[in-house]
Amino acid sequence: MNTGVKITAFAATLAATFGTAYGVGKGIGPVAEPAKAGHGEHAAARPGTTGEEAPKPGKAGGHAGHEEGGTKGTAPAADLPGGLQVSDGGYTLALETPVTPAGKSVLKFSVKDAGGKKVTAFTTEHGKELHFIVASRDLTTFRHLHPVKAADGTWTTPVDLPAAGGYKAFADFKPAAPGAKGITLGADLSVPGGYAPKPLPAVAPTATVDGYQVRLGGTLDPGKAGELRLTVTKGGKPVTDLEPYLGAYGHLVALRDGDLAYLHVHPNEGGPGPDVSFTATPPSAGTYRLFLDFQHEGKVRTAAFTVTARAAGAPAKAPAPTSDEATDSAGEHAHG
Template identity: 80%
Template sequence: MNTGVKITAYAAALAATFGAAYGVGTGVGPVEEPKKAEHGDHAAAPAPSESAAAGDGHAGHGEDATAAAPAAAANLPGGLQVSDGGYTLALETPTPAAGKSVLKFSIKDVAGKKVTAFTTEHGKELHFIVASRDLTVFRHLHPVKAADGTWTTPVDLPAAGGYKAFADFKPAAPGAKGITLGADLSVPGAYAPKPMPAVAPTATVDGYQVRLGGTLDPGKAGELKLTVSKGGRPVTDLEPYLGAYGHLVALRDGDLAYLHVHPNEGGPGPDVSFTATAPSAGTYRLFLDFQHQGTVRTAAFTVTAGGGKSSLPAPKSDVPAAGEATHDAGGHAHG
């Protein structure tokens, strides 16, 4: 399936996809995605000198949507705010227990009513992601909406500590734009943060190797190419997942600024490419979701952008060389 891309940033409070074990390699920050493959018509993540509003419109509360929502904050990547554009991410279970539990939340409009009408995009009315503050745990969940606008999803959060939930959606209201809101979760208990996984050119998950190459620079668009192989052979029959051959989420270390990316034209493998622009220098954690033989897997990478460093090798389609360092990391799953 051919899907044009532009890295979409969600000017909102923060949001793989992404059980299976996932790899560690090089990661990205908020990027822009071409109009052809818009994800919810989200406003693009601006470079430091740019300005973008994401999400103005009416509350999508069935046919009761009324007052125009305030314009979303400009110049911010997605997921940094719990309220934006007239919508609020309201967590009903902000302190889930470690291990398996259930999360409940809703999106509320300017009147405090639960929003019930959303635009379906990439097979879902709302995409929900939970990540640990140290970026070692990543969950791309698929919650179910009740008639009153309450969303529910099972989740497995392996350890105590701080997490952040991201709701990525587009209200079904006149003029509404895609938006990503973010809210904090806390899992009670003794907390020992893990170090950021090291930068590496490849990630390994369930026997699949994913190589990341390309360029990532603050304020400058570049191509990121991810190449999937297994057993030393290119995977040329990737399957569409939520309408695309790959989904990419990037979270910035420190504030967890969020960005969701969809692929440039191509497929069904082994290469999945994206056009990306980092909004600032810094360290990013990138999560690639891909589907093969009916199972969705997530490869995770750490990347440094800016500071005079070139953290990514040139794009290439070959499989990892013998003996090349790869990493396996747990903590990534799909719901």
């Protein structure tokens, strides 16, 4: 177990798709490069929008909530990765501010039960009752926010969204009701104005953020557990004193390009750096964006990568090496 920190499963959508294990080998290679396509072409080419069933989680994966059936009239949650449904398991994510201006604003939302009543009791996991993510549809903006709950069950959080366009909000939580499982719900959010989607950032093994270099190694194979290792350095030297952030040395969110299926895992035992390792089982072939949150010297940074989960038998194509001056592929990201 990591020094002084117990890594537990986090409210993460990924009970049906992600597991956790330790021990990434030193010979791990880079993830594969996706097929070349403009961002507007991805929707037709991307698989994974049919809701195929994902494998069951490992013993320390994410929330177990996705093994339960969905609400009446919807597909069982086990058939879908997290975040694809606004309602699941008798709970609904209700955005009170589904349209918000570009720049700084305030988002309000609630989680409602099957009777339409705002839920006020949640189970605290990794220091929070609910974790809230906002990402742009083109996957170039990422926000990991920490909303505050009022007594009536209304959540409020400031946010800074840089440009007009479509976004998606994810609420990751576990109700305090007896026997409740973890759930991740997703709802559309829009910023009005002229919209010019950015192309999906290219595959690269290294991302740079605030002077830190993060190198990604590993493979993603649909339906198979694959090890990912992210190594943090600064100025060419390994960072060996990463700080716990919400009870862990790193948090990883994966969003599938096209439908923004939400996959969220946490590190295996180890730490405090420079390596943070994960084991992931993507639900389908396709392109994903990975967002790694890590904390050092009192500040949380996010490094982002574009990776591909290859279909069985598909030829692997490794990304070309990049220089240490590679720009941060997250585009825009921040923490609330």
